[in-house]
Amino acid sequence: MIRALGMMSGTSLDGVDAALIETDGIRIGSFGRSAFRAYSDNESAVLHGALGCWPGDKRTAEAAAISVASHAALAQDFPEAGLIGFHGQTLAHDPGGWGTHQAGDGAALARQVGRPVVWDFRSEDVRQGGEGAPLAPFFHWACAEWAVGQGRLPARPLCFLNLGGVGNLTWVDPTATAPEADGACLAFDTGPANAPINDLLRQRRGWTRDEGGALALSGQARHNVVADFLRHPYFQRPPPKSLDRDSFAGLADQLRGLSDADAAATLVAVLAESVAAGMRWFPRLPEQVLVCGGGRHNRAIMAALSAVLPCPVQPVEAAGLDGDMLEAQAFGWLAVRVQRGLPTSGPSTTGAPRPVCGGRISWPRIG
Ligand SMILES: Nc1ncnc2c1ncn2[C@@H]1O[C@H](COP(=O)(O)OP(=O)(O)OP(=O)(O)O)[C@@H](O)[C@H]1O
Numbered sequence: 001m002i003r004a005l006g007m008m009s010g011t012s013l014d015g016v017d018a019a020l021i022e023t024d025g026i027r028i029g030s031f032g033r034s035a036f037r038a039y040s041d042n043e044s045a046v047l048h049g050a051l052g053c054w055p056g057d058k059r060t061a062e063a064a065a066i067s068v069a070s071h072a073a074l075a076q077d078f079p080e081a082g083l084i085g086f087h088g089q090t091l092a093h094d095p096g097g098w099g100t101h102q103a104g105d106g107a108a109l110a111r112q113v114g115r116p117v118v119w120d121f122r123s124e125d126v127r128q129g130g131e132g133a134p135l136a137p138f139f140h141w142a143c144a145e146w147a148v149g150q151g152r153l154p155a156r157p158l159c160f161l162n163l164g165g166v167g168n169l170t171w172v173d174p175t176a177t178a179p180e181a182d183g184a185c186l187a188f189d190t191g192p193a194n195a196p197i198n199d200l201l202r203q204r205r206g207w208t209r210d211e212g213g214a215l216a217l218s219g220q221a222r223h224n225v226v227a228d229f230l231r232h233p234y235f236q237r238p239p240p241k242s243l244d245r246d247s248f249a250g251l252a253d254q255l256r257g258l259s260d261a262d263a264a265a266t267l268v269a270v271l272a273e274s275v276a277a278g279m280r281w282f283p284r285l286p287e288q289v290l291v292c293g294g295g296r297h298n299r300a301i302m303a304a305l306s307a308v309l310p311c312p313v314q315p316v317e318a319a320g321l322d323g324d325m326l327e328a329q330a331f332g333w334l335a336v337r338v339q340r341g342l343p344t345s346g347p348s349t350t351g352a353p354r355p356v357c358g359g360r361i362s363w364p365r366i367g
């Protein structure tokens with residue numbers, strides 16, 4: 001088993017999560033400590049300003065420097081990690097066109113922290129014809145396998161729903177022998193999650209988020225807006241499929257004229273209904289949906305999901321997992337898989353034509 005540090009800065013642009021995990025790249029030995037470093041207002045403004053930018057753009061260089069510096073600062077607090085998984089900051093994602101862009105040079109990070117760094121997890125999958133996302137699904141299989149072994153879950157198919165800036169859903173069969181095995185996973189991005197809620201409240205109120213979902217809970221969702229939105233072709237398209245943070249930028253226009261509370265409630269309903277629409281792609285009903293990511297702290301979201309999904313919905317903590325750190329752990333686990341040459345994605349997760357071992361390894365200079 002290797003002790004790896006996974007680091008993730010997601011599409012909600014709130015900061016960097018870091019978590020230790022001990023693994024052979026297949027099974028989870030143990031979970032370790034974790035930490036979060038919030039982006040400062042200035043860092044966050046630079047990253048927001050670079051959204052949609054591709055390598056070569058001046059705004060990318062500044063965002064990449066912030067990404068490396070903030071990850072290096074966090075990594076210094078985890079000297080026990082022998083390997084680092086560095087996702088980088090997604091600035092743009094267009095797998096059918098320009099590709100996918102995670103800012104931050106892993107080779108520079110390896111030099112700064114003096115340890116090997118696995119990074120650029122998504123490009124090879126896109127190069128081979130995959131979506132390049134989502135990548136956490138193989139780790140969801142490992143989490144389910146771990147939780148069944150701990151007696152925390154029955155050995156029956158279930159779903160993991162990650163609610164970050166964007167939502168992504170994975171159907172997992174924990175009895176499968178490997179995540180790349182036939183029938184082990186089926187995954188895709190569901191639709192917008194926290195990003196449009198944060199953006200709405202930043203614009204209208206200068207807030208970073210709707211704390212606990214209190215504002216949305218005080219509003220009324222406009223079901224005509226939700227129904228209109230769900231007619232977007234993305235929701236009729238079968239998986240594999242993935243989204244950029246701002247794939248649905250037009251959604252904000254449909255909220256004009258609504259009170260802040262009604263607009264927030266409508267975005268919550270859009271999130272929940274897009275997850276419900278995604279359930280149709282699974283071979284059978286999962287036993288339950290376990291929710292990870294920051295969206296599970298929003299009570300309006302959890303209530304809306306419970307109301308529209310056809311099975312019980314709980315935070316992943318119900319299975320003994322840490323919903324704030326699951327993605328960071330995923331990139332530690334994926335880093336070990338890359339080092340061992342194991343696949344990190346495949347036809348059932350990103351639609352790549354065959355299992356792909358993505359990611360590059362950068363070594364620190366010796367001597
Ligand atoms: N207490 C809370 N109340 C309401 N919303 C919350 C709370 N805590 C977190 N969130 C929401 O969750 C977001 C952060 O979620 P998370 O850290 O899972 O996203 P991410 O990792 O950046 O994104 P992604 O999974 O898309 O890469 C916040 O920006 C906020 O919108």
Ligand SMILES: CC(=O)N[C@H]1[C@@H]2OC[C@@H](O2)[C@@H](O)[C@@H]1O[C@H](C)C(=O)O
Nearest residue numbers: 011090093133134135136166168327
């Ligand atoms: C391109 C990119 O960074 N996508 C993110 C984003 O945030 C959620 C969703 O969209 C998912 O596809 C992915 O992140 C998680 C960690 C994943 O790859 O599984």
